[in-house]
Amino acid sequence: MSVITNKRVYLALFVLWVTVWLHFMIRDFILKKYFKEYVVLLARDSLGKKSYTYGDDFFAYLNFCKKNIPEQSSYQILGIKDGTLEASRARYHLYPSIVSDNPEYLLVFNNDDYVNPGFQVFKKFEGSGCILIRENK
Amino acid sequence: MNGILSILAFILVTTFIGINIALFVYRENRTNILELLGLSYLFGIAAITIEMFIIGLFGLKFTIINILFTWIILIAFNVITQKNFPRLIKIVKIRTYKFNKLEILLLFFLLFIVLYTFFRAMIKPMSGDDSIAIWGLKAKIIFLANTLPKDFFTFITAKFPNPHPDYPFLLPFSEVWFYTFMREFNDYLVKILFPLNFLAFLMFFYSLLKRSIHDRTLSLLFTFILASINIFNRYATTEYADLQMSIYGAIAFISFFIWAKENKFAYLLIANLSSIFAFWTKNEGSITLMAIILLSVFYIFESKFKNRIVTKESVKLALLSLFLIFIFLGWILYKNHARIQNDVIYPGLFKNLNPCAVFSRIKPIFYQYQLNIFGVKHWNLIWVFFIYCLIKNPKIVFSASYKYLTMPIFFILGIYTCIYFITPYDIKWHLATSSDRLLLHVLPLIVFYSALVVDNDISSLPRRPPNDKNNVV
Numbered sequence: 001m002s003v004i005t006n007k008r009v010y011l012a013l014f015v016l017w018v019t020v021w022l023h024f025m026i027r028d029f030i031l032k033k034y035f036k037e038y039v040v041l042l043a044r045d046s047l048g049k050k051s052y053t054y055g056d057d058f059f060a061y062l063n064f065c066k067k068n069i070p071e072q073s074s075y076q077i078l079g080i081k082d083g084t085l086e087a088s089r090a091r092y093h094l095y096p097s098i099v100s101d102n103p104e105y106l107l108v109f110n111n112d113d114y115v116n117p118g119f120q121v122f123k124k125f126e127g128s129g130c131i132l133i134r135e136n137k
Numbered sequence: 138m139n140g141i142l143s144i145l146a147f148i149l150v151t152t153f154i155g156i157n158i159a160l161f162v163y164r165e166n167r168t169n170i171l172e173l174l175g176l177s178y179l180f181g182i183a184a185i186t187i188e189m190f191i192i193g194l195f196g197l198k199f200t201i202i203n204i205l206f207t208w209i210i211l212i213a214f215n216v217i218t219q220k221n222f223p224r225l226i227k228i229v230k231i232r233t234y235k236f237n238k239l240e241i242l243l244l245f246f247l248l249f250i251v252l253y254t255f256f257r258a259m260i261k262p263m264s265g266d267d268s269i270a271i272w273g274l275k276a277k278i279i280f281l282a283n284t285l286p287k288d289f290f291t292f293i294t295a296k297f298p299n300p301h302p303d304y305p306f307l308l309p310f311s312e313v314w315f316y317t318f319m320r321e322f323n324d325y326l327v328k329i330l331f332p333l334n335f336l337a338f339l340m341f342f343y344s345l346l347k348r349s350i351h352d353r354t355l356s357l358l359f360t361f362i363l364a365s366i367n368i369f370n371r372y373a374t375t376e377y378a379d380l381q382m383s384i385y386g387a388i389a390f391i392s393f394f395i396w397a398k399e400n401k402f403a404y405l406l407i408a409n410l411s412s413i414f415a416f417w418t419k420n421e422g423s424i425t426l427m428a429i430i431l432l433s434v435f436y437i438f439e440s441k442f443k444n445r446i447v448t449k450e451s452v453k454l455a456l457l458s459l460f461l462i463f464i465f466l467g468w469i470l471y472k473n474h475a476r477i478q479n480d481v482i483y484p485g486l487f488k489n490l491n492p493c494a495v496f497s498r499i500k501p502i503f504y505q506y507q508l509n510i511f512g513v514k515h516w517n518l519i520w521v522f523f524i525y526c527l528i529k530n531p532k533i534v535f536s537a538s539y540k541y542l543t544m545p546i547f548f549i550l551g552i553y554t555c556i557y558f559i560t561p562y563d564i565k566w567h568l569a570t571s572s573d574r575l576l577l578h579v580l581p582l583i584v585f586y587s588a589l590v591v592d593n594d595i596s597s598l599p600r601r602p603p604n605d606k607n608n609v610v
Contacts, residue, residue: 006594046325050262088270
């Protein structure tokens with residue numbers, strides 16, 4: 001192929017490249033609802049953005065726990081599955097308090113009626129959930 | 138407003154440390170402002186993280202003064218060794234340009250991509266799984282302890298599920314350095330680190346490509362191509378270490394290529410330093426480090442074979458390779474001392490390996506590779522184009538200095554494929570969760586190589602001046 005033909009082929013490839021790039025960017029923007037999400041996020045401050053990402057109820061509950069249990073406490077969290085993204089977020093957000101098999105606190109999310117022998121209700125969450133504390137503490 | 142000023146101060150201080158490293162590396166070699174600034178930021182932040190790890194090992198507190206104090210020696214060295222004018226001015230070339238229409242369009246696209254990447258990174262706080270469960274968590278623990286806690290590895294292994302204690306520390310310490318500088322734990326603003334790496338690398342990539350092919354339009358075009366690849370800019374908005382891994386690996390190999398071509402010692406130093414930073418970013422960086430050592434050994438043997446004497450370059454390469462081996466062994470010894478091991482490659486792995494099961498993995502591995510190669514949504518057409526470049530010009534693939542780009546690409550892809558054959562995890566899960574990230578590690582190299590091939594194809598005509606209307610690719 002001559003150099004000029006090569007240049008034409010590459011120019012055509014460049015046009016194809018830009019088309020593919022724009023197609024997927026615009027498609028994601030509309031179909032994946034990025035645009036809607038950006039509008040919501042832009043209206044919020046940094047805490048609000050975190051709340052939106054974590055889920056508003058869950059984030060409010062985590063903040064409620066962080067405010068009410070002393071730093072470096074041991075806890076177990078109930079109401080979210082172990083090994084999920086929510087569990088990772090809870091561990092990360094609540095650190096320096098850490099998960100323990102023999103916890104001082106039971107953090108119960110999305111359940112008001114949870115009972116565990118040896119624990120008593122410590123704080124009630126305005127949404128659905130509570131914090132239980134070990135009875136002899 | 139305070140946040141923005143603090144971020145600007147953070148960038149300036151980090152880049153200033155990097156500029157001092159760059160001055161030491163470049164010495165009398167001339168460079169341009171984009172290359173210098175891009176490299177300075179990337180080397181500055183990486184060097185600071187290594188320094189923080191070392192002072193953390195001695196139990197020193199992470200204060201801004203403690204961290205910056207160490208760099209006074211290097212800064213003093215640069216101040217003392219400069220003559221008449223600041224050396225920075227001597228080594229930097231600043232020019233004014235007239236751009237043609239295609240270049241203006243490419244610059245507009247690049248500006249859009251960079252701004253949109255910053256926007257996407259900063260619109261959401263740190264929230265991904267690995268980013269909080271591995272990298273962010275380690276950064277939070279270290280920042281709150283204000284040093285590297287003595288029982289750090291035991292603690293995270295005992296108290297957290299899959300914290301991957303063996304992962305190197307560049308990313309967590311980058312975050313700790315950011316928090317220390319901001320004097321607060323702010324896992325929202327810290328996300329600026331990721332698009333900053335992206336921007337700094339694009340500046341460096343463009344400069345080195347321009348240096349190699351001497352064609353501004355084509356350099357801008359391939360910088361745009363790299364920046365516009367969905368997976369490349371997406372990893373600049375999430376909080377994973379793979380973009381950094383890709384960046385430091387690319388700097389290492391591209392600089393080695395430039396050194397092999399131009400024989401400027403500065404680029405050999407950059408290649409070696411960057412391979413250390415890649416090694417410090419992810420476990421896969423050990424393959425980058427090994428590849429640089431092997432390339433050096435290859436160069437020494439090739440040179441001995443051609444010249445029948447041991448050249449000065451060979452001696453320098455041998456010494457630098459020994460230094461890399463020393464770094465590699467040092468980290469391995471430290472990991473053994475701390476009793477941490479990798480979850481994929483560990484002693485005894487081969488005992489549990491079933492050879493039949495290994496062969497049965499061929500199909501899923503190649504199926505996943507073809508998904509990526511033709512996955513235009515994530516990769517646009519780059520893999521197809523790269524394969525086209527390999528087939529179109531098979532003679533140059535391992536010729537002259539080109540081989541210093543292609544050999545690492547094949548070496549890294551080969552090692553990654555071998556790892557998939559022996560992984561103890563379910564192969565389909567392992568491929569689905571990691572193959573795109575591993576391919577990302579060689580992406581800048583394949584874009585760079587493709588640019589060289591295109592340049593080779595179209596450069597046999599005499600070049601027209603940049604302001605000529607017909608000067609389009």
